[in-house]
Amino acid sequence: MISKPRNESRSKASAKASLKELALHLGLSQTTVSRVINGSAGAYRISAATQERVKAAAAKLNYRASTLARSLRSKQSKTVGVIVPEISEGYSTGVLSGIEDVLLVSGFFYFVVSHRHQPELLREYPSLLLSREVEGIIAVDSALGEDLPVPVVAVSGHSRCKSMVNIELDQVLAARYALEHLQHLGHKDVAFIKGQSYSSDTRSRWRAICKVAADIGIAINPHLVVQLEDPGLGTAPGRAATVKLLERNVPFTAIFAFNDLAAIGAITVLREAGIDVPSQVSVVGFDDILSAATNNPALTTVRQPMQEMGRVAATTLLQMIRSEEANWPKQGIHVLPTFVERQSTAIAPHLRKKGLEPVVFRSAL
Amino acid sequence: MISKPRNESRSKASAKASLKELALHLGLSQTTVSRVINGSAGAYRISAATQERVKAAAAKLNYRASTLARSLRSKQSKTVGVIVPEISEGYSTGVLSGIEDVLLVSGFFYFVVSHRHQPELLREYPSLLLSREVEGIIAVDSALGEDLPVPVVAVSGHSRCKSMVNIELDQVLAARYALEHLQHLGHKDVAFIKGQSYSSDTRSRWRAICKVAADIGIAINPHLVVQLEDPGLGTAPGRAATVKLLERNVPFTAIFAFNDLAAIGAITVLREAGIDVPSQVSVVGFDDILSAATNNPALTTVRQPMQEMGRVAATTLLQMIRSEEANWPKQGIHVLPTFVERQSTAIAPHLRKKGLEPVVFRSAL
DNA sequence: CTGAAAGCGCTTACAG
DNA sequence: CTGAAAGCGCTTACAG
Secondary structure, X not given: OOXXXXXXXXXXXXXXXXHHHHHHHHOOOHHHHHHHHOOOXXXXXXXHHHHHHHHHHHHHOOOOOOHHHXXXXXXXXXXXXXXXXXXXXXXXXXXXXXHHHHHHHOOOEEEEEEOOOOHHHHHHHXXXXXXOOOOEEEEEOOOOOOOOOOOEEEEOOOOOOOOEEEEEEOHHHHHHHHHHHHHHOOOOOEEEEEOOOOOOHHHHHHHHHHHHHHHHOOOOOHHHEEEOOOOOOOOHHHHHHHHHHHHOOOOOOEEEEOOHHHHHHHHHHXXXXXXXXXXXXXXXEEEXXXXXXHOOOOOEXXXXXXXXXXXXXXXXXXXXXXXXXXXXXOOOEEEOXXXXXXXXXXXXXXXXXXOOOOOOOOOOO | OOOOOOOOOOOOOOOOOOHHHHHHHHOOOHHHXXXXXXXXXXXXXXXXXXXXXXXXXXXXXXXXXXXXXXXXXXXXXXXXXXXXXXXOOHHHHHHHHHHHHHHHHOOOEEEEEEOOOOHHHHHHHHHHHHHOOOOEEEEEOOOOOOOOOOOEEEEOOOOOOOOEEEEEEXXXXXXXXXXXXXXXXXXXXXXXXXXXXXXOHHHHHHHHHHHHHHHHOOOOOHHHEEEOOOOOOOOHHHHHHHHHHHHOOOOOOEEEEOOHHHHHHHHHHHHHOOOOOOOOOEEEEEEOOHHHHHOOOOOEEEEOOHHHHHHHHHHHHHHHHHOOHHHOOOOOEEEOOEEEOOOOOOOOHHHHOOOOOOOOOOOXX
16 A cells, blocks of 8 residues: 655656655666666666566656655765855856766756855855765855865965865966066056955965066066955955055056956056046956856956866865865866956057156045 | 774764764654754643753754654755756846745755756656745746646746646836837837746736837837847857848837847947947936946846746745645746946937938948 | 564653 | 663675
8 A cells, every 4th residue: 555645745747756656656676666767787688578568667657766855765865065155146156057967967966055244154065065964165256264075166365284285376377478468568657356264265376476477577566466355245345455556656657457357447447537447457366257258348367267177176076076185186176277468468658659757646536 | 892884984073973873872763853953842741851961962962863764754845945047147046045045944955957948858847846846846937847746936038837837027017118208208109028938027028018009109119129049158149139230221219128138239249230238328227236237338127026936936845745635726926127327328319419310230240 | 595683872752 | 870772874794
């Protein structure tokens, strides 16, 4: 007799059938049915006739094995967790898109959580995900504290935990692209907008910039260095930083921003101050988010291959899940930036109209 | 004796303890431990001393109940599925952010899948999600075919399935905002960029536009109506549509675009054709995605409260999950747009310099 | 070629 | 106030 459903199901036509019901219906054991459902029929030499019967019945009853039960039994949830700072911003979603690409074809699903830079959430989420039995975690631009009992891949993070591997952009190459470009255009007084202190890329990027600047002979004037303030969505932090920069009253002809959002914010503020981009000031962004190309002027920027980083992260995580810890990658995996030249940079003003010094912007606001 | 772990766990310090182990360790039954862990201790009048002991041990062993096992037993996965067209675009992620807000505080997690407008994926995902035992599904701008055995909430969808409730923007109000704005500015020759045929909003929005246009006396010239072509990411479809529009060689002084991406694309094409926005042509967008505000010129647009729509969708879905089908909302839930006036619209050219007719754009490209 | 039985880690009537 | 036992829906040695 078929066991009575414990709660009056609200389901329509396709009430979920269980393995047991299916087996009963077919007069077979759960074992056999399970074997053909999950494709191990071959290994057990189940007769073709039986296989056909099972498959037909499964299709007819619209049977799908419960991943929950399967996970519990086989100790493999086929689920990973993804931690991002903010789900509505372009960087995370680019990476997510790449992650999805590789995860779904492997039968994995993922939970996303966004911590919005709240430390408590960042601390709480890993164990919340763990209690959901995720087999691994991808942290996007988020600094995970403690060691976790599952493999962790960090995208644009630089943790030194043992069980964690980092997908890192080649920051030196990135800095070289941007700074050589500006140098070729004749810019000498370059301002810098550094990243937020909480962003895991901020330090490595800045270190790379300092190194490259020294290498190629661009002097970094501390008065031309500002930093994005901690919170704030969209371009707000970039605008604030640029206001601060202008208030310094130190002349510059170019800005290298930590990211595109900041670059776009900078352009807005410059425009409001009556300063033209790129004829008076060139602006270089970072990331190449969707709106970089459609911005006016279109942003010259260092492109991070975000989808690729997501794909690499997911591929790496899957490999780690499937292998022994001894075989995990010992060091970070590098991906390469590319340089996208658009309309927000131009030859330095003093070269265009030679003899003319760069403008000094006095309290333009 | 503690059962031997079946696979040599790779875990560090915090190897996962099970209820059984915890109970054994404490010399209590699983029942009791379970009760204090999940907060039903009060109902069973478990002694304060025991509660303390259990809590202390749980904290010490870093115990967290397996949601998997709990879900299987209690038939509540506390998981929902979210289906979006494209995870890397602003609309979906705005909604996702709202969804996350309400889901997480209720202890729910969600799986995201993006179908990228591929019909097979759209057909396959619901049952994939169901086999993950989701208790409900939110479909963002995605037309789900068949009836599902779980509650479904559609954001900006207009399905007529019984088990589905729609979160709908008041399209008539939206159209009224935009068209009255343009009318007040003196625009008579308004061009329209309709949505893609696959977008569930396209038809209802267009119907609303036609109705409002008739109401307030704006004539819709069929030659000034173009449609976004099916695939294409970012602003590409909007650019293509605008090129088509210009090729029609019919004069217009304003464009009402289906969404901001299309509006931004239109502005790009107009600029490339030497047509200034807003002095020669006004452009109104729709959605108010992040880059609408930072675009140059900043976009005048009809704002969809995307986060709110996500929150309403999730709240509604949770209510449906918790209640009988008889109590589900009988009709769609409306949310209201707001109008955001920025710099992409201006008074019609013929009013500014009176006597001057709107320019005819002949093969400007 | 097929099946009976154990067990994944929980929750929950039922009993005392 | 606490516990023994059943069972959620699967998979997988083990046996024949």
